[in-house]
Amino acid sequence: MQYIITFIWAFLLSQMINFVLHSLGGSEEPINLVNPTIYSVIITIVVILISLAVGKSSRTKEQQ
Template sequence: MRYLVTFFWAFLLTQMVNFILNSLAGGGPINFWIGVVLAVAITLAIFILDGLTKMSADHTHAGDEH
């Protein structure tokens, strides 16, 4: 569920940035799919970083058991 919420906010914010940058560039047609691709990339990056931090946390707690 948290990754779905992460995708929602990434999608919303990238579409907002896409609109603002498009307006600053002269206001041509907005490419909707650039925001979608960026939102997916951000969500995947957060998913990977979450997995990496859990792995490093598991290794540090495993050394504390001795």
């Protein structure tokens, strides 16, 4: 469940950043929704890998 919430937050925040930067740039092109979605998947994978690495290191410290 925590990974789903991580993806939802990454998706929402990357879409928000995309919208704000697109609006500030004054571009007349339509907003691209694919790139922020790809970024949110990458961010989610990185967060999962970091949480697994931290979890393994904390478990080994507890066992010693």
